[in-house]
Amino acid sequence: MTEPLAFPPKKDPQKRSTTPTRPPEARSRASLALSAAAAEGRFALQVCDECQTVQYPPRDACVSCIGTDLRWTDVSPKGHLLAETTVRTSTKLFFRERAPWRMGSVKLDVGPVVLCHIHGDCVRGGAVKLLNRLDKSGQGVLIATPLERSDHMEDDPQLRALSAHPKHRRILITDAWNPNTPALAQALLDAGAATVFVGEAESWRPHPNRDILAKMANVEVLPLDVTDTSSVQKLAGEIGGKTDILINNARFLRPGGVLSRGDTGFARDEMEVNYLGLMRLAQAFGPGMCARTADGVNSAAAWVNILSAYALSNTPDYGCFSASNAAAYSLSQSLRGEFRSSGLRVMNVFVGPTDDDWHAPLPPPKVLPQGLARSVVAGLIDGLEDVFCGDIAKDIRDRWQQNAKVLEREMTFGSDSA
Amino acid sequence: MSTLQSLATDIALGKVKIVDLTHTLDPDFPVIILPPEFGQCARFRMEEISAYDHRGPAWKWHNLTLSEHTGTHFDAPSHWISGRDVPNGSVDEIPLDAFVGPVVVIDCSEGAEKNDDFELTPEVIQKWEAEHGIIPSGAWVLMRTDWSKRSGAEYLNMREDGPHSPGPTPDGIKFLIDQRDIRGFGTETVGTDAGQGSHYVPPYPAHYFLHGAGKYGLQCLANLDQLPPTGAILLAAPLKIKNGTGSPLRVLAMIEN
Numbered sequence: 001m002t003e004p005l006a007f008p009p010k011k012d013p014q015k016r017s018t019t020p021t022r023p024p025e026a027r028s029r030a031s032l033a034l035s036a037a038a039a040e041g042r043f044a045l046q047v048c049d050e051c052q053t054v055q056y057p058p059r060d061a062c063v064s065c066i067g068t069d070l071r072w073t074d075v076s077p078k079g080h081l082l083a084e085t086t087v088r089t090s091t092k093l094f095f096r097e098r099a100p101w102r103m104g105s106v107k108l109d110v111g112p113v114v115l116c117h118i119h120g121d122c123v124r125g126g127a128v129k130l131l132n133r134l135d136k137s138g139q140g141v142l143i144a145t146p147l148e149r150s151d152h153m154e155d156d157p158q159l160r161a162l163s164a165h166p167k168h169r170r171i172l173i174t175d176a177w178n179p180n181t182p183a184l185a186q187a188l189l190d191a192g193a194a195t196v197f198v199g200e201a202e203s204w205r206p207h208p209n210r211d212i213l214a215k216m217a218n219v220e221v222l223p224l225d226v227t228d229t230s231s232v233q234k235l236a237g238e239i240g241g242k243t244d245i246l247i248n249n250a251r252f253l254r255p256g257g258v259l260s261r262g263d264t265g266f267a268r269d270e271m272e273v274n275y276l277g278l279m280r281l282a283q284a285f286g287p288g289m290c291a292r293t294a295d296g297v298n299s300a301a302a303w304v305n306i307l308s309a310y311a312l313s314n315t316p317d318y319g320c321f322s323a324s325n326a327a328a329y330s331l332s333q334s335l336r337g338e339f340r341s342s343g344l345r346v347m348n349v350f351v352g353p354t355d356d357d358w359h360a361p362l363p364p365p366k367v368l369p370q371g372l373a374r375s376v377v378a379g380l381i382d383g384l385e386d387v388f389c390g391d392i393a394k395d396i397r398d399r400w401q402q403n404a405k406v407l408e409r410e411m412t413f414g415s416d417s418a
Numbered sequence: 419m420s421t422l423q424s425l426a427t428d429i430a431l432g433k434v435k436i437v438d439l440t441h442t443l444d445p446d447f448p449v450i451i452l453p454p455e456f457g458q459c460a461r462f463r464m465e466e467i468s469a470y471d472h473r474g475p476a477w478k479w480h481n482l483t484l485s486e487h488t489g490t491h492f493d494a495p496s497h498w499i500s501g502r503d504v505p506n507g508s509v510d511e512i513p514l515d516a517f518v519g520p521v522v523v524i525d526c527s528e529g530a531e532k533n534d535d536f537e538l539t540p541e542v543i544q545k546w547e548a549e550h551g552i553i554p555s556g557a558w559v560l561m562r563t564d565w566s567k568r569s570g571a572e573y574l575n576m577r578e579d580g581p582h583s584p585g586p587t588p589d590g591i592k593f594l595i596d597q598r599d600i601r602g603f604g605t606e607t608v609g610t611d612a613g614q615g616s617h618y619v620p621p622y623p624a625h626y627f628l629h630g631a632g633k634y635g636l637q638c639l640a641n642l643d644q645l646p647p648t649g650a651i652l653l654a655a656p657l658k659i660k661n662g663t664g665s666p667l668r669v670l671a672m673i674e675n
Contacts, residue, residue, distance in 0.1 A: 202461075204448045204569075205576050228445045229465055254455070265457050357454075 002120055005155035007168055007194070008297035018294040020342050021093040025137035031058040033072045038132045038140030039385035043077040045112070046070035056112035077130040079108040081144060084118050094136065097294075101158065106130060106144050116142035117158050121150040133162035134383050136293070136343035138336070154381065163383040164302035164345055167192030169244035174281060176200035176221055178249045179356050180306075180369035182212045185219050187373035191381070194298065197239055199224025199250075201231075226250045226277030236284035241292070246285055247304040247376065250277050253358045257319030270324035278305065278328050282335055290342035302345045302380055305332050306372070309350040309393035312400045313407045336385070347379050352392025365391050432675060437650075439639045439669040440490040441566070447489055447638075448574050450608050451581070460485040486664040492656040493610065493625070493635030497663040501629030509662040514655075516634065519601055521558040521652040521671060522550070523645045526584060530563035534575055535614055536584035540593040550647045555599040558652045561586070562642040565606040574608060585612025588623035595631045603628055604636030604669075636669060645671055 011017075027035070030046075037044035046055040050067035054075055061068050084104030090096045102118035106128055114130070122128050128144040135141045143162060146153065154165055166188050173184055176198045185196045196219045200210070203223060213221050222239070225231045226248075252273035254266040261267070282303075289300040310318060311325035329348065336346045353359040355366040367390040375389035388394045399407040419427070428434040441447060449459040463483040468474025486509075487493070495501030496508045506512055524546045529536040538561055543553070553559060563584045565573070575582045585605065586594075594600045603610055603624060610624040620626045628635055636654060651672040656665030 202446075202448075204446065204571050205451060205574055206571060223446075225445065227461070228463055231445060263457075269458070 001150060002152040002156045004152045005160070005167060005297060011296075017292060018097075018296070020136075020291070020294040021097060022137045022341070022343055023094045023135050023139075023141075024092065025139060025340075027139055028058065028060075030060055030070075031140075034058055034132060034140035035134065035138065036140075037072065037074075038134045038383075040387075041132075041379075041382045041384050042074055043130060043132045044072045044074050045110070047073040047075065054108070054111040056108070056114045075110045076108070077132075078147065079106045079114075079128055079130065079144075081105075081118065081122050081124055081126055081128050082107050082113065084122070084124055098157065098161065104144065106142075114142055116144050117162075119143060119145040119153065119159055120156045121146045121153055131159075131162075131382075133159075134345065134385065135162055138340055138343075138345070138385075164245060164347070164380045165191070166245065166377060166380055168194050168298050169301065170195045170197065170239075170242050170298060171245040171247060172197040172199065172239065172243045172285075174199045174224060174226060174246070174248045174277075175250035176209050176213060177207050178251060179209070180249060180354070180372050181209055182216070183369035183373040184247065184249065184376060185213065185216060187370075187377045189216070189218055191377045193245075194218070195220060197222055197243070199226075199235060201225035201227075201250075226280055227272045229280055232280045232284045236288065240285050240288040242298075243285055243289060244292075244298050244300050245302045245304065245380065246281065246289065247306070248278055248281055249306045250274075251306065252324075253318070253321050253356075255318055255321075255358060257316040261320065267320040267324070270321055271327065274321075274324040275327040275331060278331055282331075286335070286339065286344075290339055290344050293343040300344055302347050302383075303335065303339065304347045304349060304376060304380070305329075306349050306351060306376075307332070309352050309388065309396040311350065312396055313404065313411050315411055345383065345385065347385055347387060349376055349379060349387040349389055350393045350397065351389045352396070367393075428674075429672075435673050435675050437641055437644045437671045437673060439641050439645075439652075439671055440667075441638055441640050443484070443489045443666065448608060449485070449488055451574065451576065459487050462488050484666060486659065486662055486666070489666045490638040490640070490669060491636075491664050491666045492654060493629065493637070493664045494656070494662065495629040495632050495634070496661070497635070498622075498625045498629035500626045501632065504629070504632045507629075507632065508660075509656040509665050510658045510660050512634075512656075516601065517655040518651065518653050519556060519558060520554060520648075521560060521645070521650050522553055522648050523560045523562050523642055523650075525562045525647065527562055527564040527643070530565065530584045534582040534584070535612060536563070537612065538584070538586040538590040540589050543590060543593055546647070553594070553598040553600065556601050557598075558602050558604060558636070558654070559594055559598075559600050560604040560636070560639065560642055560645070561606070562645075563606050564643060566638075566640040566642070575613060579614075580616070581608075581613035583607040583613035585610070585615055586624050588618050588620065588627070591624045591627050595627055595633060600633060602634030602636060604639050606639050606642060607637065609637050610635040635664075639669060644673070646673060649674060 048062040048067050049069035051065040053064040082105045087101045088099050104118040107113050122144050127147040129147050130142050132140050171193050198221045200221050224235045252269045292300040308325040310322035311329035314322040351367045353362050353366045355368050375387050379387040388397045443462045464480045467479045469478040494509045495504040611622045615622045653670040656667045
């Protein structure tokens with residue numbers, strides 16, 4: 001049984017914070033598809049088109065027939081633990097600092113034997129389920145977990161190192177005004193977050209969330225306006241050293257494309273909030289969070305952006321808003337590269353139309369605050385990089401992956417004049 | 419001694435005092451809020467260009483973002499549809515002598531303290547005149563409410579039916595324009611109109627009548643409690659913005675001690 005993770009003691013201010021280290025990052029190009037699957041929380045392996053043999057480790061030619069058409073396919077993650085050992089020291093600093101570390105071999109039901117990390121509750125010879133998770137280097141690695149859920153299993157140190165679990169962590173949600181903020185805060189607290197800080201812009205005018213947030217225990221509302229550099233710097237100065245997860249849900253949205261607007265006013269606001277707001281937050285909070293990714297139980301773990309799924313392919317009805325989200329999405333990729341060496345994860349949560357005033361004229365389905373909150377928390381627990389929340393976001397993802405140009409053509413149909 | 423020499427001497431000796439009627443431009447200072455589907459007034463923002471660092475080793479400077487109508491600001495006639503055809507109606511065209519002139523202060527602070535929606539009516543104005551004399555032609559008229567002492571949410575005083583703050587009735591502002599031929603009208607609140615000014619006929623009567631008549635507006639003023647009811651001189655020169663409908667500015671008053 002996993003020992004429940006104790007609430008961390010206050011830091012000793014005389015001790016230097018632990019410098020982040022990383023597990024090995026190098027992979028073959030073929031192996032990167034495992035990381036891509038882990039980014040979405042999928043367990044996928046190569047399957048030979050020719051002879052259907054499931055492959056592990058990733059390779060360029062089939063282990064059975066030397067065929068080269070090896071398609072990455074979601075397969076059953078079930079198997080049983082053949083052998084296990086405990087590594088007590090390592091030449092790699094990352095593992096040395098975390099020893100002892102369980103490793104073992106698992107015979108998958110679909111064929112291959114894999115060498116993988118082993119959850120503390122797995123027993124030799126027992127049935128296991130493999131998870132494909134991103135490690136601190138952002139690469140997909142496999143960990144065997146018990147088939148049935150065991151008590152506090154998420155607190156296993158090896159599994160926790162592969163997640164950004166909210167438990168005991170201090171989380172900043174950047175926009176108190178967003179209709180999804182109370183649900184997000186509640187879901188994070190329910191998942192064990194120690195404190196939820198909520199940034200509030202323009203406290204000189206009322207908004208409906210203020211009273212709701214004020215009544216929530218362990219929620220602290222603090223001034224933050226992502227369009228105001230001095231405000232972002234000020235809050236980072238105050239809580240940047242104890243922000244373990246940052247969830248940027250600040251959003252400016254108005255309907256309309258280029259010609260229906262006729263000016264750049266709202267587009268400027270959209271870029272100020274959705275793109276430059278993200279940049280200001282990253283410049284103010286990023287360095288501190290990157291320095292604290294090995295800072296014990298409540299180390300910095302993840303940076304979360306809530307993005308429109310139309311960042312992937314523009315929807316002209318919300319054309320300018322989509323463009324600002326495409327810019328933010330691109331910036332998030334830069335941040336992934338810039339954060340990579342620290343192990344701080346960037347998780348993008350893509351949503352379709354959300355249930356708010358600006359999407360009121362659209363038919364359902366729309367993403368509800370509770371649905372978004374569930375996706376955010378699940379994504380953090382599973383240590384994901386890309387989360388697609390709701391049917392519309394998933395549909396866009398599927399069509400985008402199949403053929404981005406076809407999707408673009410579908411999104412840009414014209415109408416015949418009378 | 420010339421007039422200006424004696425003025426300079428009086429300022430140096432403290433016989434003439436300069437009072438600052440301006441709020442500090444601050445990112446947190448409220449701006450007028452319109453329904454969200456309308457274009458919005460830009461908040462004041464300041465971005466560092468360099469601060470004696472790698473971006474510019476020996477100098478510090480900022481880029482600013484703001485609206486013509488952010489913070490303590492001046493309204494030109496072209497700000498309102500009623501003043502769109504007024505000659506010299508934008509800030510760059512207004513004759514310079516409009517920017518320096520006499521000012522009277524109507525103290526409505528007692529009424530505004532009791533009633534957030536306190537109205538400046540012809541009766542209130544005439545009652546003031548009975549005590550302080552007829553408002554001279556060409557004077558600025560400032561409505562003192564002590565609203566500038568409020569901060570945060572209390573300033574806009576926004577409720578579900580909109581903001582609540584004092585201002586002139588249509589009759590009140592028409593009286594000042596038609597009967598007294600004022601230069602302009604100024605307030606401590608976020609606009610020259612009352613918070614509920616959109617519900618008068620016509621809506622926003624101060625904007626509508628003032629600018630239609632080629633008069634000016636000042637809003638978000640401070641320190642009106644330091645001015646005498648009459649006898650002060652106001653210096654209010656907007657920035658020279660091509661076709662500008664208004665401008666943030668430093669509003670100063672000269673008073674005799």
